[in-house]
Each structure stands twice: as C-alpha cells, then as structure tokens.
Amino acid sequence: MNIEEYIIEYLSGALSVPVYGDVPSPVPERFVTVELTGLNRQNKISTATIAVQSWDTTRSNASELNDTVITAMEAMISEPEISRSALDTSYNFTDLTRKKPRYQAVFSVVY
Secondary structure, eight states: OOHHHHHHHHHHHHSSSOEESSOOSSOOSSEEEEEEEEEEEETTEEEEEEEEEEEOSSHHHHHHHHHHHHHHHHHGGGSTTOSEEEEEEEEEOOBTTTTBOEEEEEEEEEO
C-alpha cells in the first residue's frame, strides 16, 4: 500500500465523511479527497507532501471539516508507520468549476 492509500484508509476510519482519492461521480454533498503532490526519499526516509481537500455545501461547513481533517492528520503520528505529520498550510480552495465550497490543507508526512 502506498502512502496515499494509507492516508485514505486512515482518514476513512478517523472521519465521519467518505474519503476518496478522486472526486467521485456523482459528487456527494460532504466528503474529503486525498492527493499525493510530492515525494522525497533520502537516507531511506520518505517524506510525502499530501493535499487533503474538505468539500461541503457551504464555505463555513467546509472550513469546519478542514479543521477536523487537520486534527485527524496531526493525530496520525500515533500510527507506527508515521514518524511525522505536520500542517504546512491551509486555505480556502473553492472549486469554481463545480461551484462547490472546499478547503485544502497541505501536510508533510514522514513515514
């Protein structure tokens, strides 16, 4: 299992909303997507840059879901496979094509 799949599985158990690797069709009202945006390996230590997008019906609800995602991702360090999970940035990232509110949180994960 790669790190992206691992985080999708982890968040699926930690959150009360569905978690996907891609935006599903049809698009649910409330869900989370996980995307690996970068990977680095040095001295047998892997670091992944992970973008987690929180989608909801309103900007306020998407922001609240984003906060829940951040808490879950920070708690992931209790997993034996994860050495570090740190928030790099978080911001409003509304999908203008779908006109659907979302927030994105970007994490650095060492595993």
